[in-house]
Amino acid sequence: MALLPDQPLQIAPGFRLQWEAAQNRHVLLYPEGLVELNHSSAEILQCCDGLRNFAAIVTELEQKFNAEGLAPDIETFLNVALNNGWIKHP
Amino acid sequence: MVGLNTPEITPPRWLLAELTYACPLQCPYCSNPVDYAKLGTELGTEDWFRVLSEARAMGAVQLGLSGGEPLARQDLVEIVGHARGLGYYSNLITSGYGLTETKIEALKQAGLDHIQVSIQASSQELNDYLAGTQSFTAKKEVARLVKKHRYPMVLCVVIHRENIHQMRDILEMAEDLGADYLELANTQYYGWAHQNMEQLLPSREQFEHAERIAQDFKEKVKGKMKIYYVVPDYYEDRPKACMNGWGTTFLTIAPDGVALPCHSARILPGLDLPNVREHSIEAIWRDSKAFNFFRGFDWMPEPCRSCDEKQKDFGGCRCQAYLLTQDMYKTDPVCGKSNDRGLVDAILQQANQPRLEEKPLLFRNSKNSKLLS
Numbered sequence: 001m002a003l004l005p006d007q008p009l010q011i012a013p014g015f016r017l018q019w020e021a022a023q024n025r026h027v028l029l030y031p032e033g034l035v036e037l038n039h040s041s042a043e044i045l046q047c048c049d050g051l052r053n054f055a056a057i058v059t060e061l062e063q064k065f066n067a068e069g070l071a072p073d074i075e076t077f078l079n080v081a082l083n084n085g086w087i088k089h090p
Numbered sequence: 091m092v093g094l095n096t097p098e099i100t101p102p103r104w105l106l107a108e109l110t111y112a113c114p115l116q117c118p119y120c121s122n123p124v125d126y127a128k129l130g131t132e133l134g135t136e137d138w139f140r141v142l143s144e145a146r147a148m149g150a151v152q153l154g155l156s157g158g159e160p161l162a163r164q165d166l167v168e169i170v171g172h173a174r175g176l177g178y179y180s181n182l183i184t185s186g187y188g189l190t191e192t193k194i195e196a197l198k199q200a201g202l203d204h205i206q207v208s209i210q211a212s213s214q215e216l217n218d219y220l221a222g223t224q225s226f227t228a229k230k231e232v233a234r235l236v237k238k239h240r241y242p243m244v245l246c247v248v249i250h251r252e253n254i255h256q257m258r259d260i261l262e263m264a265e266d267l268g269a270d271y272l273e274l275a276n277t278q279y280y281g282w283a284h285q286n287m288e289q290l291l292p293s294r295e296q297f298e299h300a301e302r303i304a305q306d307f308k309e310k311v312k313g314k315m316k317i318y319y320v321v322p323d324y325y326e327d328r329p330k331a332c333m334n335g336w337g338t339t340f341l342t343i344a345p346d347g348v349a350l351p352c353h354s355a356r357i358l359p360g361l362d363l364p365n366v367r368e369h370s371i372e373a374i375w376r377d378s379k380a381f382n383f384f385r386g387f388d389w390m391p392e393p394c395r396s397c398d399e400k401q402k403d404f405g406g407c408r409c410q411a412y413l414l415t416q417d418m419y420k421t422d423p424v425c426g427k428s429n430d431r432g433l434v435d436a437i438l439q440q441a442n443q444p445r446l447e448e449k450p451l452l453f454r455n456s457k458n459s460k461l462l463s
Contacts, residue, residue, distance in 0.1 A: 001313060013240070013242065014203070014204060014241070014242030014270070016179055016203070018151070018177065018179075020149065020151060022101050022147075022148060022149030023101065023103075023149055027151060029151065029152065029179035029203075030179075030204075030242070031181060031203070031204040031206070031242045031244050031270075031271060032152070032154070032181050032204075032206070032244065033152070034103065034151060034152055034179070085313075085316065
């Protein structure tokens with residue numbers, strides 16, 4: 001599935017994003033599997049709340065980290081996440 | 091100098107809770123120990139609560155509720171509820187036999203995340219023969235209910251010589267049932283499967299034909315159904331990275347409370363396997379002889395020791411080395427670099443020859459288990 005920039009994104013049904021204190025990182029849990037996330041991947045996935053679309057996610061993260069030009073990296077990651085079925089357009 | 095080469099101990103991430111050896115099915119490839127009938131009494135509810143809590147505190151987050159048939163435990167819903175409260179992602183690994191809609195609802199309410207249903211074949215006749223129980227119709231109904239109650243559905247089919255010719259039908263059945271994931275698990279030869287290896291191991295031609303069908307189907311259902319294809323490692327040239335490395339990721343607790351670095355490690359001699367009735371999970375994971383036995387790389391003989399692939403496959407599977415060579419330290423004989431690869435090739439040669447007469451399957455049940463104890 002390709003990224004539809006206007007459509008909101010959400011964590012796919014059956015998946016759970018969760019903070020793991022023992023590992024000091026977020027993990028994404030799904031049937032019989034888990035992905036151990038780095039900091040930036042976890043920040044992006046936390047924005048996939050079923051309300052925000054691509055542009056809103058970029059704005060949110062650029063504000064939060066006081067940065068510019070994050071769009072290409074965010075887009076790349078969102079496409080990876082969509083292709084892996086971690087997130088979807090509702 | 092003590093501790094100089096001690097590998098860093100990573101926290102367990104996976105807990106496999108084998109709640110019981112009781113099972114209404116008799117699958118001849120069951121991974122349970124062949125002598126399960128002589129093993130001790132099952133842990134109680136409070137024991138499991140403590141095991142779950144202690145493992146969670148160490149970092150375990152994926153929980154497999156397995157068996158035997160976990161539905162045979164009367165306290166399954168309570169255990170699921172406790173697991174959810176602790177923040178586990180819980181997976182019920184079941185034959186589906188005896189799973190009613192009321193139970194499915196109760197498990198959902200308790201916080202179960204996912205149900206994996208196993209089916210033995212794509213036809214009623216073969217399914218019921220392999221399971222040793224009339225269960226095909228009930229299993230398909232359970233698969234439907236799992237979907238109805240919005241669980242992600244993993245359908246698991248163990249593949250072997252008796253059902254490999256049904257590959258196309260199995261794939262279509264999974265699609266019809268609306269499986270989100272299909273696990274095509276080529277039989278791994280441990281436990282009961284090892285007893286029945288001659289009858290279960292497919293020929294190379296059968297295996298390659300089935301694999302082609304599965305790979306083509308994968309493309310067809312891309313984005314709709316994920317297919318996990320567990321390769322039959324005898325037909326590979328390199329061993330599997332068993333358990334992602336000994337004592338790095340996986341913790342199995344057997345019904346009698348024995349803690350295992352992998353679910354078949356009970357067959358290995360001299361590990362002094364600890365029991366959760368006597369030790370905490372932390373002591374077991376960090377300090378026990380068993381969990382440190384094959385940690386890291388110091389235990390390895392050649393050709394593993396100097397091999398540039400040892401970080402990738404950790405020397406393969408200790409149980410497989412033991413079952414095939416009677417020496418658990420040896421390189422997994424599946425490996426093309428192993429001096430014992432000839433043992434695997436001899437097994438394959440036999441599998442590739444035409445059969446004059448079929449040996450009967452040894453079914454997994456208490457009667458046969460007592461004979462093997």
